[in-house]
Amino acid sequence: MDKTSLGGLVGGWGLVALAIILGGVGFGPYIDVPSVIIVVGGSIAVTAGQFEGSDLKRFTPALKVAFNEVKVESLPELVEKITFYATEIKKHGVMQIEQKVMEETNPFFKEAFQLLVDGTKPEVLEPLLETKLEHMGKRHGVMISMFGNIGGTAGAMGMIGTLVGLVAMLANLSDPAAVGPAMAVALLTTMYGALLGTLFAGIIESKLAQKHEKEVVACEVIIRGSSMIAAEESIGNIKMQLNAILTEVME
Amino acid sequence: MDKTSLGGLVGGWGLVALAIILGGVGFGPYIDVPSVIIVVGGSIAVTAGQFEGSDLKRFTPALKVAFNEVKVESLPELVEKITFYATEIKKHGVMQIEQKVMEETNPFFKEAFQLLVDGTKPEVLEPLLETKLEHMGKRHGVMISMFGNIGGTAGAMGMIGTLVGLVAMLANLSDPAAVGPAMAVALLTTMYGALLGTLFAGIIESKLAQKHEKEVVACEVIIRGSSMIAAEESIGNIKMQLNAILTEVME
Amino acid sequence: MDKTSLGGLVGGWGLVALAIILGGVGFGPYIDVPSVIIVVGGSIAVTAGQFEGSDLKRFTPALKVAFNEVKVESLPELVEKITFYATEIKKHGVMQIEQKVMEETNPFFKEAFQLLVDGTKPEVLEPLLETKLEHMGKRHGVMISMFGNIGGTAGAMGMIGTLVGLVAMLANLSDPAAVGPAMAVALLTTMYGALLGTLFAGIIESKLAQKHEKEVVACEVIIRGSSMIAAEESIGNIKMQLNAILTEVME
């Protein structure tokens, strides 16, 4: 479980609830089912229209990624593991690691080292893995932009809902006492849109982008490491090159 | 028929209609012909002014693309087909596939493999197909930006319409009872602009961009596959290279 | 005359006029000379301050470009012409075309083929023409951004004008009957700013950008064609390469 994703989400909604409670009018005036329908339903409909079916199916998996702990190792662990494999190969040959590679859970790592075990030449290995990384980036980019679009759509649907409410209110001014509550209801969709955009879509979009960035760095380390092993570079050189990514030279 | 495009569009407009019905004042106050004219007509006029005639003629075809099912094969099917052709050529020579290529419906695939049949050298084939892809990208980009511009223009025309309505109302405050309905009418153009931008242009723009991205990946697979066949690479290598794009190594 | 530019402009303004007429208060409340001065005059002043004198002088020529029919040939015509010249040169030598080149009206084409006639080597010709194209792009970019800036400035001057009007109105609330008309006048500058930005600057900006894109493609065809002629490539190859840009492989 990614504690910061969950904590941020729960904390954000909790603080809004707290502000409502402190406001003293209770939750009642803040709940309006038609307003929820137009904002949440409308955002779902627009998003469904904007994206391809194959990408819409990745909505729930993407949410899980945002809320699960990163599955890739920390960079120092990764460098250590690559150095370990490089040493094993130098000592006992590439066949020695075959069994271990089969048990790896990081799929990019597994694929890279299976190619190594298969004896793929470095000039084939590196562009192949870079193609994989590039296409992973495209797939991730679609999901990140999906949550970005949801944020924008939620705001637009909120504004549309408020306009629908305002027109209804203005067309029907006969009872002045009803103006306040009608106006309050009209504003609710704008509020729902802002909440959906800020406290849901905006958090997921940014978190997915952050995880993607970290994953790209990990994949780059794997690409560089496996290419250097394939090119039979010295263990010392491999270590030095990979540590260059690691060391935090300056804050 | 692209179900998500249609579903999103119908769902979005349906939910707005539902919200209006639930509002209890009926559709009457939401319909104003002059407001439709200034927003829809104005957006058409500005778009016509912004783009070249040859691109404006592509408006309806672009709409069809957004609402039709993608005509390109799924990536795994495409890779399988390319591998099949590569194997046929290895076995029986390039002439063997000539008839089959003629029957292909994917025009980019057809063109690439016709060039192969014609014996085009790999160093000519690859840049030629990349030029084609680049110019396809430019043509698609114009249409994507056309729908993006429509969204922006609809919003601007909505605001202009509201200002026109507000000035008329303010210049004529003699009858206080008319203020509410006049204000309601003034807000309608803003609402129409937001609806046109969010529930039409925004959906089409994003859907076209998504389909373009998928098509680019398919074309890249075709370019790489046909270039490797032209360069007489081994079937095994072709398979491995194309599968690199395919495998979803990580979510 | 570019019919879409003119049609869009006339249509857009006409629809706004129609909306005003349908509003029933006549044109009177929509006309306020000081508001025109602050929005139009202010936008001119800011634009003059933002750009260099040498670029400001290109304002009227740029407007003419936006409203004139493109002077470059259609791509198929261009490819045909280049193939014709290539064939002539193959048959009768480069001197044969000298007279015809002198009569060309497309200046980029003329310059490229005059360099060919002068016997410029392909390794000099191509970078030279690309430098020309790049600098043409910079000059066009300045004018496109000028109209983009005008749109932004018109909106900002409209807001400033409205604030000037609101302050005057609020400072002088003694006569309640004057509030409505004063408010109406204050809103006029915002309306003028939006009209100037949407129905003038926005149209010209986009149209210039579209024409620029088309011109770049034409220049790229000319560069590729003339370079291939200079490199003495076969007519068949020249045709195939240039047609790659032409064929609309997919919508």
Place this chain on the structure above:
Amino acid sequence: MDKTSLGGLVGGWGLVALAIILGGVGFGPYIDVPSVIIVVGGSIAVTAGQFEGSDLKRFTPALKVAFNEVKVESLPELVEKITFYATEIKKHGVMQIEQKVMEETNPFFKEAFQLLVDGTKPEVLEPLLETKLEHMGKRHGVMISMFGNIGGTAGAMGMIGTLVGLVAMLANLSDPAAVGPAMAVALLTTMYGALLGTLFAGIIESKLAQKHEKEVVACEVIIRGSSMIAAEESIGNIKMQLNAILTEVME
């Protein structure tokens, strides 16, 4: 003196003054010292916080650049001068121009040709001058973004000032007669922010960017010219290459 910078600035402020005079309430309601303090002072404070001391010191020099006539020659003059130097060197050797170069006022030109006089090889000269140009671009970019940030900050401080004023007014509604003037004063900071952003920061930002672009082109001409002289290319070739940048092939 750059007439368009000055004219734009004076014209813009003059038109706003004119609009105020035509409004009929005089300058009085538009002047409020605390509002000036929060907008102008706040923008200065935020800008000081955003940038490094060494860049803040370049504020006044940057303003001077925006209001002074460009010191670089026009492109045709520059090309002529480079051709003249190239001819002199061909005829009398590089030492002949040493004295003349010392008297040049364009510092980039002077530096490039002093390196030529010092016998710098073309493969050293070109990357060296490009490094200089790149770092000049970074320094200019900081100042351009400084004025861009000032525009954004002025708008934000204007909004903050208006909120401060509104809260004061709303917290103190006992005297209804004071509401109008209090509201007017509250709006003044928004107006000041928009004026500072549009009629000062926006003009300077754009003018600096325009001058930077022109200077980059001039430097590129100098780099290309001096590199070709160092590479001992023919006068004819130098002329042709430099004129490629010059000729306005199309509008």
Place this chain on the structure above:
Amino acid sequence: MDKTSLGGLVGGWGLVALAIILGGVGFGPYIDVPSVIIVVGGSIAVTAGQFEGSDLKRFTPALKVAFNEVKVESLPELVEKITFYATEIKKHGVMQIEQKVMEETNPFFKEAFQLLVDGTKPEVLEPLLETKLEHMGKRHGVMISMFGNIGGTAGAMGMIGTLVGLVAMLANLSDPAAVGPAMAVALLTTMYGALLGTLFAGIIESKLAQKHEKEVVACEVIIRGSSMIAAEESIGNIKMQLNAILTEVME
């Protein structure tokens, strides 16, 4: 201590305080604890949700960077130091500088010259240091975007808070006398959001970006200098190359 960061922050908040004092209603109406909770707390929660735990831990260090004087030398000092080391190495060999390098405080400089002392070849040294610089840029970019996101989130939470307040007020219009103060309180969250975005996040974001840019230039000088020493270039050439970055050729 970075005087401009601190001065800007203190000055900005001081001027807002001054504007409140000059407003004459005292600080009372500007302080509302629930509003602080929803804006500040909400921004913290959203930021926590948007970023990874490992990056959130860098919040305080990043703040320190923004408020501390740059630790890197000025460029002229840096060039002088590199030239000094280059001369020492030429005279006494690379071992001579080992002790001095150990005492360096600039970590990037230290690492580059330790690699030199270790006899790293130039073709290994340069890409290694560039990898380090690139990853430093990624780490810095995350923190710069974190403060950028905080600015956007603060504004959004301010708007949400104002909507919460407005709904409470409108749902409860029975006491007209309470409308003014309730409205004032509702506006406070928007004001807090704008203050947090402009006078905190905006300043830190820009200052970090400025410091990052200066640091990148310093690192580039170190990379170029150490690579040239490794390549055993002449002292004269090293000086000339490094000074190219230094000289301010034009304002």
